Amino acid sequence: MISYKREIRLRDLEVYLIFKENISMGYLIIEDLRRPLGQEELTISPYKYMDEEDIEGYRNLIKIDILSDAKLTEEDQELYREFAYDLVDRKDFCALKINYTVDSELFKNLPLDLEVKDYQEVLKVINSKYDISNLNLDNLMYLSQD
Template identity: 55%
Template sequence: MLKFARNLRLKDLEIFMIYKESISLGYLVIEDLRRPLTLEDIQTTFVYMVEDDLENYKNIIKVDIVSDESLLSEDKELIEFFSDGLVDTKDYCATLYSYKVDSSLFEELKLPEDVSFYQKLLLSIGSSYDVSNLHLDNLMYLSQD
């Protein structure tokens, strides 16, 4: 059984730690890109779509799973199922899933995580989201802006 602990919740970004039998498997990062689907997206990432689909998708939600080693296919399925429950009810959104193994990221892991770690995590998945000016001590509300 997998367990998820939300470590960070911002307006357009959520980061969860994934556990299996009390051992960390990695991170689940959900980012609202707040941009429509483009022709380039269809040509590179969403290759199963056609140009007519551009009108149907007004936003992209990116879901990244980052771990220190390859995950079992059953664990991937459970993580996707959990993620779908968070994002699939959004109309006009395309969801992009990616998996990344980055053992060096986990070698530097500090407990508890700090802003610099979250920024490294985001950079490792190619995110342009900047949390460097974030003060974790000031996050006390359910929905952070």
């Protein structure tokens, strides 16, 4: 059974801690890049097989990062993927890009109760340019966290 704890929910960024049978599997980070597909994305499936007219239809890119301390099995990757797809509204004109990152050192150094600087380090590991350094975690007790 998979369960989750939503750590951060902002307008363009959501961070979840994912559990399988009450054991932490890692983080799921969903970031709305608010831009169309770039050259980098055109090299990955299914976009590399599309013609230019179809690609121009995608006006927004949503990046899904899965960050774990060890390589996930195919079954666990599928669990993450399905869970992420359920969280992301399937909107027309939105492209999805999924990245898997393994960083055991990061997980060894993370404290149990993460602070803003720790979340910023998580974002750095997945090559996110999102800056949450001004975020006040005490304000995240409300449903609307922006």
